[in-house]
Amino acid sequence: MAIAPESIDEIKSQVNVYDVISQYLPLEKVGSSYRALCPFHPEKTPSFYVSPQKNIWKCFGCGKSGSAITFVMEYEGLSFSEALIKIAEKQGIKLKFIGKDKFQENKKYYQLLELVSKFYQQQLRTSPKARKYLSERNILPSTIDKFNIGYSPEDDSFIKWIEKNNINKEDLVKIGVISSVESKKDKFSGRIIFPIKNLQGKIVGFGGRSIEPHKSPKYLNSPETQIYKKSEILYGLYESKD
Template sequence: MLERVDIIEVIGRYTRLERRGREYVGLCPFHREKTPSFYVDPEKGVYHCFGCGASGNVITFISEIEGISRAEAVRYLAEMFNIDLKDVKLPSSGRRDKLYQILSTAKQFYKSNLLRNRDVMEYLRGRGLTPESIAEWEIGYSPDGHSLIRFLLKEGFNTRDILESGVAYSKGGDVRDMMAGRVVFPIYDTTGRVVSFGGRSIDGRSPKYLNGRDTKIFKKSTLLYGLHRAKRQAREKGYFYLVEGYFDVIVMHQYGYDTAVAPLGTSFTPEHARLLYRFAPKVFIVPDGDEAGTKAARRIAATLAAAGIVPQVVPLPEGEDPASYLLKGMSLPEPVDAVDFILGERPSDPVEMRNRLREVMPLLKAFRSSDRTIYEYYARKVSDWAGYRVDVSERVLTPKRGGGIKEMHRILILAYYYGLLDELRRIVERTPTKSDLIHRIRLALKEGLEFGEFYERLKPQEAAVVHGEIPPVEEVRGALSRMMAELDDLKLKETAYAGDVEALLELYRRRVSRLKETEVKAE
């Protein structure tokens, strides 16, 4: 086995390796690191990480990375490299093998019951699944709480093993099928073995979706639905689509999006992110088109970024999910950067601007923890959007008494300042005058000065304008006076309202209201 298996090819499926002399080096797939410390020697057929100490041969590697026994690792590699093991006697994996056998037998039971239940087949077709997909994904049905248990006992399995496999639970001595009355989706590990089941209620019972509990061979937080089918295509294409549920995954595959995967009814975890990164460097999040989907996309994006993946989001129209959208004959929209998805267009409302900046902060922090270059790129992008330098090291977006008021002040001023500045720019550009003040304003506007610079540059002229020393230019005087009055007012009130964000916001609203009243009176 060790002579016939290419250790570089195997390990190269989990981390990117670069040749360095007679060895290959890459980031360790067993722990997070920024500087490569994982070395593979193809001549000796061994690997070693100087960071975490992981080491061994290709069988050890597969056993550790996939969480399987050495015997199972041998079988896995034999299948990968078409090695005949019929004359090789491998040690039994004991109880784990027994659990796999129970789950495989249960899968066949569920499948046969689905074929006998026309109503459930019609339900699946109504959800957009083709007969081919139903067969390929080995979907089944559990008719009641006891039929499976009787079948497994008849097949020679005992109650203890049935309970340990996770397909059943015991209540008051009564052993019942976990998936009773549900459409059943087999859940596979990365090697393609059934390790658990997920169920979907079709009669209104709660919960709508139910996943098997964690067992010796199944942990929800480390597996993704559809990965056993998507990983090969993802490795070739370089990306995954990440969706919410079973139906989304299957319909995505039906329509050619064959790298789609989904979490198993749990939050997306760092383990999930690292699992995806083994096979592809990109992930396109396809959230449902609602508020819950948007919030989930933000959380997932930050988790992916922390694992070194630059996430993108495929935005769907309001009320759509991936399956419903594709079944209408539509193609998925092009993905956008997660940062752009979260920020959107720059709002005129300063409170909404503050909220968007808060929402993007976890993603920026995740980038900073995983890749400084990527972080700097997106920090500049967010800064350009905000109109000032954004740095996640500053405690600026969680205003607390005495803490974040300075940043809140900046956000409010910037949001209002740029609106007034645009107004002033339009007025100055169409004002036919040789006034020295107008000339200086034009220069300042052309230079695109930041708030502080522009404010200081024009301060000396404020008195002249306010006192009417340039009476011919009434429109400019009015716009500039309004801008300076607003900025001065916010700046002077900062100390009085230090720490009280709500009071500052109320002040801002009152000042805008007074400004509008003044404009109405002027008209």
């Protein structure tokens, strides 16, 4: 059994660091933050700060910092999963679990989407047309790198690539990249590709913006899959964390 990805995301987005840490330490309000004596190094004046707004904690004495989850891991000496279970219990969140088979299957899909994303990024690097499209819209190379933006060519290079690398077409259907095992193109051909990530930073699907004027719809997103539940993912949420 493993904790379902949507439950991990729920804890990360719903649980406030203040609610968790205040159960362990007496927190004193200072401005918009709270402080306490650091539990991780000896000190006489408090340098351990909790910011409910930023949803992080940081000690200016020993330099440690993190989230509610890392605090509980560190304080209680727990693993990531154990800390999640503890927090969920205390905050009254019901965790969903998935079996080991499904966990392994999800892992395979994440790896495959990562691989496909790398292919799209590589295609963007070698496509003057796609690069021109982005530069005309003032999308900087740093933005392209940060969001792992890619491009899917209109020709048959995707199918050639998956055949050359022996990638299982049924898996690609399951993660919503091709329509069927007979497909001659991926669903996103002729589009600029924006990977959609969950809160753990794993790619769960793609958004594609057409650069061909005749092509509709203008925007196309991956369908819902075993690992991509649209109600649980907001585009750019992972990148906007820092």
